[in-house]
Amino acid sequence: MIQTVGTFLKEKNLLLFDGGMGTYYSQLCGKISADCEMACLEQPQLVSRIHEEYVAAGCQAIKTNTFGANLVSLRGNVKLLQQLVEAAWNLAQKAAGEKAFVFADIGPVNGMPKRETAEEYCRLADLFMAQGAENFLFETNSTDTGLAEAAQYIRSRKPSAFILTSFAVGPDGYTREGFFYKQLLRRMEESGLMDAVGLNCISNARQLAALAQKVKLSVPLALMPNAGYPVVVHNRTFYEGDPAYFSHSLAQAAAEGVTILGGCCGTTPEHLRQLSSLLENGVEPLPQKVPLAVSKQTCCAPESRFWEKLSQGHKVLAVELDPPKDADLAAFMQKAGILQQAGADIITIADCPIARARMDSSLLACKVKRELGMETLPHLTCRDRNLNATKALVLGLYAEGIQNVLAVTGDPVPTAERDEVKSVYQFNSRKLACFLNSLAQEELGGPLHVFGALNLNAQNFQVQLSLAKQKLENGMVGFLTQPVLTEQALENLALAREKLPKAKILGGIMPVVSEKNARFMDSEVNGIRVSPHIIQQYCGKSRQEGEELAVRISCEVAEKMSHLVDGFYLITPFGRAELSAKILEKIKQL
Numbered sequence: 001m002i003q004t005v006g007t008f009l010k011e012k013n014l015l016l017f018d019g020g021m022g023t024y025y026s027q028l029c030g031k032i033s034a035d036c037e038m039a040c041l042e043q044p045q046l047v048s049r050i051h052e053e054y055v056a057a058g059c060q061a062i063k064t065n066t067f068g069a070n071l072v073s074l075r076g077n078v079k080l081l082q083q084l085v086e087a088a089w090n091l092a093q094k095a096a097g098e099k100a101f102v103f104a105d106i107g108p109v110n111g112m113p114k115r116e117t118a119e120e121y122c123r124l125a126d127l128f129m130a131q132g133a134e135n136f137l138f139e140t141n142s143t144d145t146g147l148a149e150a151a152q153y154i155r156s157r158k159p160s161a162f163i164l165t166s167f168a169v170g171p172d173g174y175t176r177e178g179f180f181y182k183q184l185l186r187r188m189e190e191s192g193l194m195d196a197v198g199l200n201c202i203s204n205a206r207q208l209a210a211l212a213q214k215v216k217l218s219v220p221l222a223l224m225p226n227a228g229y230p231v232v233v234h235n236r237t238f239y240e241g242d243p244a245y246f247s248h249s250l251a252q253a254a255a256e257g258v259t260i261l262g263g264c265c266g267t268t269p270e271h272l273r274q275l276s277s278l279l280e281n282g283v284e285p286l287p288q289k290v291p292l293a294v295s296k297q298t299c300c301a302p303e304s305r306f307w308e309k310l311s312q313g314h315k316v317l318a319v320e321l322d323p324p325k326d327a328d329l330a331a332f333m334q335k336a337g338i339l340q341q342a343g344a345d346i347i348t349i350a351d352c353p354i355a356r357a358r359m360d361s362s363l364l365a366c367k368v369k370r371e372l373g374m375e376t377l378p379h380l381t382c383r384d385r386n387l388n389a390t391k392a393l394v395l396g397l398y399a400e401g402i403q404n405v406l407a408v409t410g411d412p413v414p415t416a417e418r419d420e421v422k423s424v425y426q427f428n429s430r431k432l433a434c435f436l437n438s439l440a441q442e443e444l445g446g447p448l449h450v451f452g453a454l455n456l457n458a459q460n461f462q463v464q465l466s467l468a469k470q471k472l473e474n475g476m477v478g479f480l481t482q483p484v485l486t487e488q489a490l491e492n493l494a495l496a497r498e499k500l501p502k503a504k505i506l507g508g509i510m511p512v513v514s515e516k517n518a519r520f521m522d523s524e525v526n527g528i529r530v531s532p533h534i535i536q537q538y539c540g541k542s543r544q545e546g547e548e549l550a551v552r553i554s555c556e557v558a559e560k561m562s563h564l565v566d567g568f569y570l571i572t573p574f575g576r577a578e579l580s581a582k583i584l585e586k587i588k589q590l
Contacts, residue, residue, distance in 0.1 A: 005101055005135055005162040006195060008060070009220060014254055016276055017103075017224060017262025018054035018062045024268050025050060037069045040087040047088075051095030057269040058276025061262070062096055063105035063137060064088040064128075070109050070120055082127060089131040103137040103164070104128035114145050121150035129158060138165040139224075140201045140264075142175035144184055151193035164260070166198035166222055171207040173442075174387060178435025180442050182215050189217050198222025201264040204229065204241060205249035212258055220259040223250060227266030241266060247275035254279060304403040306346045306375045307449050310478075310504055316567035317587065318377065318480065318506055319344040319580055323359040332364070333371065335577035340374045342581035343588050348406060348480070348569070351379040362393055366400040376402060377451065381410025382432050390432070394439060394448070404449045406480060407432045429453070430467070430474050437475025454479035454496060454505070456489040457529040464492075465499050478504030480569040484557050485510065485521075486531040497564045507565035509557055511550035511573050511583060515539050547579055554583045559590055 009015055025036040029046060039047050047065050054062055066088045074081050092102045106128075109120045125136065136154060138147055144165075151163050165188055173181040181199060188197045196219055199208050205225040212223055228241020250261050261279075263271050310316045319339045324332050336347055347368055349361040365376035378397065385393065397405070409429045433450050440448035452471045458464045468479060479500075484490055484507060493507060512518045512530060515538040522530040534553060538546055550573075558568055568587055572580045 004160065005061070008101070009259060012060075013259060014279055015101075015260045016058060016060050016272065016279065017222075017260065018051075018057075018059045019263030019267030019269065019272050020227070020265045021047075021050060021063065021065050022067065023227075023265045027268070037065055037067065037084055037088070040065050040084055040091060044087065044091055047091050048095055051092055053269040054272060055095060055097075055100050057273035058280075059100060059262070059272050061101040061103055061135075062092055063103050063139075064092045066105050066124075067107040067139070070107070070124060072109055072111055072120070085124070085127040086131060089128065089133065101135055102133070103135040104133040106136065106138050108139075108141050109146070118146035118149035121146050122153040125150055125154050129154070134158065134160065135162045136164070138163075140168040141165065141184075142168055142177040143179055144187055147188065148191045148193055151191070155193060162195045163193065164196040164198060164222055165194055166200045166224065168201035169199055169203060169208075169211065170387075171203050171211075172391070173211050174391075174435065174438065176387065178387065178431045178438065180438035181211060182442070183438060185215060185217060185221075189219050194219060196220040196222055196260055198224065198260060200224035200262075201226060205246045205253070209249055209253035209256075209258070212253055213256065221257075222260035222262070223253055223258050224262040224264045225250070225267075226264050227268075227271060241271075243268070243271040243274050246271050247278050250275055251278040255282075303447065304375060304449065306377075306404060307447070309345060310566060313566075315562075315565075316345045316506065317343060317584055318346045318348050318567060318569045319584070320348040320350065320569070320571045321577070322350055322353060322572070322575065323361055323364050325356075325358050327359070329359070329364075329367070331575070332359075333368070335572075335575060336368050336372060336374065338577040338581050339572075339584070340372055342584040344374075344570075344584060345567075346375040346377050346404065348377040349379060351381045351408070351410065352384070362397055362402075365402055366397065369401060375404065377404045377406055378402065379406045379408055380432065380436075381408050382428055383410030387435065390435065391439060394436060395443075398444050398446070398448065403447055404451065405436065406451045406453070407436060407476070408453050430470050433471055433476045434474040449478075450476050451478050451480055451504075451506075452476045454481045455527045456481050456484060456492040456496070456508070457486070457527055458492075461492045461495065465496065468496070468500055468503070472500065472503055476503075478506065478566070480506045481508040482527045483508040483510035483571065484561055485512070485534055486529050489529065490560060493561055493564050504566045505564070506567045506569040507558070507561040508569045508571065509554050509583070510571040511554045511576075511579060512538065512546075513550050513573050513576070513579070514541065514543070514546045517546075517573070547576075550579060551582050551586065555586045555590075558587045562590055 022036045051062050066085060069081060069084045071081060096102050106124050109117050147165050154161050154163060167175055167181055167184050169175050169181045185197045188194045198221055203225055208223045208225040212221055227246055254261055306316060321335055349365050351361040352358050361378040365378035368374055368376050407429045429452055436448055436450045454468055455464050484493060518530045518535040518538055521528045537549060570580055570583060
């Protein structure tokens with residue numbers, strides 16, 4: 001085609017892309033789609049055939065067969081990457097002829113730091129520009145990391161380029177990294193670097209069309225959904241979506257203003273042929289539904305008292321109480337009551353600490369709030385829940401009035417149990433915070449205050465500070481620190497206060513109750529260090545003397561860190577609530 005993509009869109013209004021190269025390749029030759037990029041070198045006739053079938057089906061744009069071609073997937077083989085890009089470009093160009101535009105297809109680059117991700121995108125863009133590429137598609141992204149930098153790089157070398165970036169989202173609009181689609185699309189639109197933005201993969205045509213109705217943009221919107229729901233048979237994935245249903249759903253999206261259409265996993269030339277036919281004949285938009293006048297009952301509770309006190313500059317007292325190992329709640333509720341009477345502002349409840357099953361922290365948090373009227377801060381780990389389960393849980397928590405959570409990655413399941421009990425780890429605490437923040441903005445209708453952990457005892461504390469800054473960028477509001485039981489931890493706390501001025505920091509206090517307890521924590525508990533000076537003080541002490549010493553040392557630690565923190569985070573040792581209550585009473589007097 002002689003004209004540019006931008007001119008074509010202005011004149012024709014619609015641009016029809018091809019479908020899923022990888023899945024159609026797999027369907028034709030019986031190999032897994034992960035092999036399809038190598039087919040540019042090993043089976044070029046088959047790749048050409050696929051391109052030609054899509055063009056014959058009426059597609060006006062085809063993608064190069066390079067979705068998974070990058071230095072990460074090719075293990076740093078620069079020569080092979082160059083060969084693949086050149087071969088893929090030539091095959092697509094020959095098949096397209098004067099009938100279709102060719103887009104350099106660049107899939108997500110995973111497993112690299114942010115700066116290196118951007119550099120890899122730019123490297124791929126360079127390889128394509130060396131072949132003469134004018135049009136670029138960055139597709140199936142779960143985050144916008146490196147995309148704006150890559151677009152700026154292309155613009156600086158080829159100002160006339162057409163750049164489209166697309167995000168892979170589930171039916172509820174979230175990527176696997178926890179980003180909400182509206183935020184990603186708007187950031188890309190507002191960058192001023194993208195000619196079009198879009199959604200693709202994971203969801204079917206009806207689901208992506210429904211998401212498209214909820215966002216208004218100043219740049220063209222692209223939809224390239226999957227053919228339907230994937231079915232796995234003998235370790236192979238099949239898409240059994242009906243081409244007629246797919247095409248009608250996307251044609252309806254076009255009638256409602258979507259200007260770039262195509263397919264992703266499972267879509268074949270037949271899907272696109274039927275869609276092309278419908279688009280040629282035109283589709284009338286469906287009549288707008290008149291919403292029923294139904295009063296919406298909000299589940300939002302009044303603003304958290306704990307958060308109000310913290311945000312107003314008053315020091316808060318948070319106390320951690322481990323959930324029970326069995327179904328007997330009597331002792332736990334009694335201890336929570338003792339801490340409440342002693343002045344705790346909030347009870348924090350760990351989520352299966354050290355990866356050993358205990359009563360669910362979120363269910364327990366709801367019970368404490370309901371029965372004692374006390375605010376709770378349940379821990380949410382990434383270990384045991386995927387994105388869907390996390391969303392379901394947080395919706396329930398919010399309905400129960402829980403507005404504060406602690407997002408942590410979580411300890412891995414012990415090695416001996418890994419064959420039987422699997423960890424999930426769909427994301428880490430930073431991604432979890434991003435997801436929770438998006439969920440609060442888009443669906444909760446009110447505030448959700450996400451806290452994180454800050455390890456003051458890490459050997460390389462600069463790394464911890466860097467992670468903390470990322471957590472703040474992803475929506476966290478503050479941190480609960482590991483216990484301060486060394487001078488180094490106190491120095492690191494002072495550094496954290498300097499480098500994280502906007503964060504709410506609750507300084508960790510963990511009472512040491514005996515010499516044995518001190519040595520165990522120092523040697524075997526990850527993230528905790530106890531100074532030799534403190535250990536020595538417990539030598540030869542009785543239980544009562546150990547508890548008295550624990551109160552005194554804990555109060556001394558609190559006094560030393562008081563000017564550096566917004567509150568205190570007291571970890572109850574061995575469920576000794578009475579001991580924690582004594583410490584709380586004295587800390588309140590500081």
